[in-house]
Amino acid sequence: MKEESKSIWSITPIMISVFAIYLCIGMALGVVPTLIKTQLHFSALIIGAAMGIQFIATLFTRAYAGKIADTTGAKTANQYGIVIAIVTGLSYLASYYFKDLHLLALGILFIARILHGISESLAVTGALTWGIGLAGQQNSGKVMTWNGIAMYAGIALGAPLAIYLASSLETGYVFGLMIVLPAISWLCTIKLPKLPIDLSHRRTPFYKVIGHISDQGLALAFSSIGFACISSFITLLFTKENWINAPLAFLTFGGFYILTRVFCASFPDRFGGYKVAMVSFFIEITGQLLIGISSSEAMAIIGCSLTGVGFSLVFPALGVLAIRKVSPQMRGTALGAYTAFFDVSLGIAGPTGGIIALWFGYHTVYFFGAISAALSMLILVVKSKK
Incomplete structure (x- = not known):
């Protein structure tokens, strides 16, 4: 048990590094839309295109990031991502510097957003693969759990921090900090050892890796829709119902999400990914249905809390199942493919939820989320019997 705890603590620098990277992502979310709207006047x-292009860049570089992690080393992939993140910060700063030349600034900003997506893909795929390799596959659930905490905490803190700095100083300081943070990320992990690489291993094509982990990937994609519904539409639901505590809904979702990961980090490794995922889906379905039928903001907030608890362990629970289907030499590629399902889900859920809300109202969006989580449960049940 002491050796296990030691192995987990040994990857703390990687988690700090991931936190710094996602702090930058959160900071960009806090200031880039305002920059485009108020200073570039677009x-x-x-704004939507600029914010969405990072997601596209991340999605389409997942396979490349996995290949780099497997063939040149997870540490190398992570460091490539960090270097590109530094260049991203410089690009943001250049865009701000040329803000009076609106089209030029916008062009540079789009380049920065693309680079940000590529850096995220490389840095995080590398970090996950590196962490699991150092801590051991028996601790893979914990590694993914703590990695997720670092990611969400970075995004949650980054946006308000950036807004505060932009209002009290100016946006240029935000972008300057986005150059410094990746450098800190690099320094945190520079002394950690590299993982051995087996260059003689015959690599499985990416499309075959997707086929191997598609069960877990599809379950992850459908279960992520509930999260997307809350992040995209809960404020609009509260506004429509004249409820005033929409920030509390976000806070309870995020708070219970993080608390569940902190106190239940070992569950996927101890009890198995399948059991943890099934219980998580059930809790998420309950939370989504509660929001859907809510007649008061208290009901909706409790539903958000339950969704946070349910969704929290889905990624590590299914991830444990996914990486067991491939050899250690293909772990980075598998993680890249697995995470791509999450990217696709978030890209589809927003527009689909918007259409549902337009035709049937905001409450119905959460029935869509509940049905999606139920489909995740069905996928695992059916596939486990084969």
């Missing part, structure tokens, strides 16, 4: 459509 429309909401352009």
Whole structure:
């Protein structure tokens, strides 16, 4: 038990590094839309395109990030991502510097967003693969759990921090900090050892890796829709119902999400990914249905809390099952493919939820989330019997 705890603590620098990377992502979310709207004077459509292009860049570089992690080393993939993150910060700063030349600044900003997506893909795929390799596959659930805490905490703190700095100083300081943070991320992990690479191993094509982990990937994709529904539509639901505590809904979702990961980090490794995932789906379904039928903001907030608890361990629980289907030499590729399902889900859930809300109202969006989580449960049940 002491050796296990020691192995987990040994990857703390990687988790700090991931936190710094996602702090930058959160900071960009806090200031880039305002920069485009108020200083570059472009429309909401352009804002949406600029924010969405990072997601596209991340999605389409997952396979490359996994290949780099497997063939040149997880540490190398992580460091490539960090270097690109530094260049990203410089690009943001250049865009701000040329803000009076609106089209030029926008062009540089789009380049920065693309680079940000690529850096995220490399840095995080490398970090996950590196952490599991150092801590051991028996601790893979814990590694993914703590990695997720670092990611969500970074995004949650980054946006308000950036807004505060931009209002009290100016946006340029935010982008300057986004150059410094990746450098700190690099320094945190520079002394950690590299993982051995087996260059003689015959690599499985990426499309075959997707096929191997598609059960877990699809279950992850459907279960992520509930999270997307809360992040995209809970404020609008509260506004429509004249409820005033929408920030509390976000806070309880995020708080219970993090608390569950902190106190239940060992569950996927101890009880198995399948059992943890099934219980998580049930809790998430209950939370989504409670929001869907809510007649008061208290009911909706409790539903958000339950969704946070349920969704919290889905990624590590299914991830434990996914990486067991591939050899250690293909772990980075498998994690890249697995995470891509999450990317696709978030990209599809928003527009689909918007159409549902337009035709049937905001409450119905959460029935969509509940049905999606139920499909995740069904996928695991059916596939486990084969």
